[in-house]
Amino acid sequence: MKGFEKPVLEIKNLNKQFGKGCSDCCDINEKKLEKNYCPECGTVYACQDISFELYGGEILGVVGESGSGKSTMMKCLYFDQEVTKGEGYLSSYKDGLMNIFNESSQQKRYIRNHVLGKVYQNPMLGLKMNFSSIGNIAQKLIAAGYRSVRDMESRGIDLLNHVNIPVFRMKEPPKNFSGGMQQRVQIAKALSNNPPVLLLDEVTTGLDLSVQANVLDLIKKIQRELGISMIVVSHDLAVIRMLANRTIVMLDGRIIEKGLTDQILEDPQHPYTQQLVHSLLV
Amino acid sequence: MKISYNFAFFDEGSKREIRRAALKAVAIPGYQVPFASREMPIARGWGTGGLQLTLSLIGKDDVIKVIDQGSDESVNAVNIKKLIKKTTGVEQTEKTSKASIIQSRHRIPEVPLNEEQILVLQVPIPEPLRLVEPSEYKTKRLHAENDYSGAWLMLFEQIMKYGSMSTGADHPVLVYGRYVMAPSPIPRFDNPKLTCSKALILLGAGREKKIYAVPPYTEVVSLAFDDYPFRVESFENKKCRICGATEVFMDEIIDEKTGMASYQCNDTSYCLKKLNNSADNQGGDISERI
Ligand SMILES: Nc1ncnc2c1ncn2[C@@H]1O[C@H](COP(=O)(O)OP(=O)(O)OP(=O)(O)O)[C@@H](O)[C@H]1O
Ligand SMILES: [Mg+2]
Numbered sequence: 001m002k003g004f005e006k007p008v009l010e011i012k013n014l015n016k017q018f019g020k021g022c023s024d025c026c027d028i029n030e031k032k033l034e035k036n037y038c039p040e041c042g043t044v045y046a047c048q049d050i051s052f053e054l055y056g057g058e059i060l061g062v063v064g065e066s067g068s069g070k071s072t073m074m075k076c077l078y079f080d081q082e083v084t085k086g087e088g089y090l091s092s093y094k095d096g097l098m099n100i101f102n103e104s105s106q107q108k109r110y111i112r113n114h115v116l117g118k119v120y121q122n123p124m125l126g127l128k129m130n131f132s133s134i135g136n137i138a139q140k141l142i143a144a145g146y147r148s149v150r151d152m153e154s155r156g157i158d159l160l161n162h163v164n165i166p167v168f169r170m171k172e173p174p175k176n177f178s179g180g181m182q183q184r185v186q187i188a189k190a191l192s193n194n195p196p197v198l199l200l201d202e203v204t205t206g207l208d209l210s211v212q213a214n215v216l217d218l219i220k221k222i223q224r225e226l227g228i229s230m231i232v233v234s235h236d237l238a239v240i241r242m243l244a245n246r247t248i249v250m251l252d253g254r255i256i257e258k259g260l261t262d263q264i265l266e267d268p269q270h271p272y273t274q275q276l277v278h279s280l281l282v
Numbered sequence: 283m284k285i286s287y288n289f290a291f292f293d294e295g296s297k298r299e300i301r302r303a304a305l306k307a308v309a310i311p312g313y314q315v316p317f318a319s320r321e322m323p324i325a326r327g328w329g330t331g332g333l334q335l336t337l338s339l340i341g342k343d344d345v346i347k348v349i350d351q352g353s354d355e356s357v358n359a360v361n362i363k364k365l366i367k368k369t370t371g372v373e374q375t376e377k378t379s380k381a382s383i384i385q386s387r388h389r390i391p392e393v394p395l396n397e398e399q400i401l402v403l404q405v406p407i408p409e410p411l412r413l414v415e416p417s418e419y420k421t422k423r424l425h426a427e428n429d430y431s432g433a434w435l436m437l438f439e440q441i442m443k444y445g446s447m448s449t450g451a452d453h454p455v456l457v458y459g460r461y462v463m464a465p466s467p468i469p470r471f472d473n474p475k476l477t478c479s480k481a482l483i484l485l486g487a488g489r490e491k492k493i494y495a496v497p498p499y500t501e502v503v504s505l506a507f508d509d510y511p512f513r514v515e516s517f518e519n520k521k522c523r524i525c526g527a528t529e530v531f532m533d534e535i536i537d538e539k540t541g542m543a544s545y546q547c548n549d550t551s552y553c554l555k556k557l558n559n560s561a562d563n564q565g566g567d568i569s570e571r572i
């Protein structure tokens with residue numbers, strides 16, 4: 001039963017704001033906000049009191065409209081951005097006893113290199129477009145401590161096989177590849193250090209539908225075969241429906257609904273979720 | 283009209299500021315210390331970083347040697363020497379062993395340096411991660427967090443492309459187990475001379491406004507993989523056509539008529555010294571043999 005199982009990742013009250021805040025918006029009891037920002041001082045409250053658990057082998061979906069704070073949350077989880085406050089515990093890092101957000105920047109880098117993988121919507125952020133594809137994978141392996149070229153090459157070839165990139169193209173730079181292939185290389189790179197947690201932010205957005213379906217199939221295959229826990233962010237409920245066991249719905253930086261994906265689809269509680277589900281059906 | 287210069291061109295305040303950066307560099311081996319690089323009557327990119335270090339350190343009793351890619355007589359070396367001469371009047375030499383300060387571009391002299399000497403290397407690109415990461419903000423962070431996967435990646439890419447680590451020059455090194463450093467475009471052949479050097483080695487980049495250092499007796503390791511160890515350029519079975527030296531860094535000379543390759547010392551003062559020594563011993567005439 002989920003209740004007794006220790007989560008792979010536990011997030012408590014994650015907050016991320018852009019700006020200092022003012023007397024109008026700092027009052028916790030009565031923040032006078034317009035959507036997610038303060039009209040008085042312009043501070044953006046991109047993530048407010050986000051809490052959730054991610055369990056072993058599951059895919060957790062995060063859905064919400066543009067600007068709801070999905071990417072900001074993912075950036076905080078991967079330490080691309082610093083949280084304003086909040087707690088995070090990874091079971092595979094110091095037995096889940098240390099708040100990862102309070103660790104030193106060197107420790108955070110260690111966590112990124114050994115415990116996490118991330119796939120960005122924009123492949124330019126996740127890959128070095130001018131370096132070889134195998135080199136892109138190798139960089140993550142090097143960061144995780146590999147020092148044998150032969151080991152990295154064979155691991156890289158395995159991964160490229162896994163994501164269906166022809167191995168004879170491994171020395172080509174990702175800039176030669178189509179959008180779908182670039183995402184596959186990103187996924188291979190993110191998987192290279194065997195991370196217990198994989199973060200995917202809008203990885204199929206902007207791809208053709210058929211290519212999108214291929215990448216989604218790949219993600220499902222990875223979950224099935226490798227049992228890696230994933231957080232999948234998308235503004236597209238159809239993507240979430242296909243992948244996620246459980247889903248979080250975000251609006252204006254807050255979680256407004258969470259539960260089993262099927263349940264949310266069948267019986268949405270919040271008016272925003274209802275609207276979202278409705279638009280999926282028409 | 284006679285223009286009067288400050289001794290060593292700069293005012294004392296400027297020199298002190300450069301020395302302060304150099305001291306910090308010595309205190310944190312391999313770490314790039316920013317400094318307020320000054321305008322000079324020599325274009326940036328022509329060794330102004332090294333020159334500023336030299337001028338900040340030089341005293342009346344110093345003996346200076348300037349080399350450019352192994353040669354004491356290139357235009358660049360001559361210009362720098364002229365400026366030093368004009369503003370300090372200190373003694374100049376071509377003999378490595380006689381110099382107290384050696385300013386060099388692209389080479390470390392063949393003659394082992396001693397504790398009384400300072401080697402100043404001119405640096406065009408001080409950042410070893412620049413090719414993988416164009417942003418200075420990000421490279422600073424990578425250094426701080428000890429993430430050098432980018433430097434290794436460059437070597438990995440060379441192996442993928444050419445089957446071996448083919449850095450012609452500027453092969454990255456790990457200094458004192460902490461900072462990865464660009465040794466300036468010296469050939470790989472010279473990398474081993476950096477480790478546990480008896481002389482202080484200072485590196486200056488004028489355009490990029492950075493000073494860094496390898497203090498005496500500091501461990502410097504060239505980056506390499508377990509299955510692709512670091513190797514210097516090999517001159518096995520080759521000897522200098524002028525002085526007969528082996529186990530030195532040599533330039534390949536192609537005879538235009540025959541297309542035959544021959545080799546000669548890249549360090550010309552070393553070559554000349556070796557030649558003089560053997561000429562002394564044999565009583566021969568140098569000019570006959572060149
Ligand atoms: N660096 C920043 N400085 C200021 N505001 C920011 C910054 N980054 C994001 N924001 C704001 O934070 C809020 C959340 O943005 P975020 O990118 O997380 O949304 P999202 O849910 O990922 O949207 P999308 O579906 O468009 O990707 C937005 O209001 C955005 O304008
Ligand atoms: Mg986003």
Ligand SMILES: [Zn+2]
Binds near residue numbers: 022024039041042
């Ligand atoms: Zn405010």
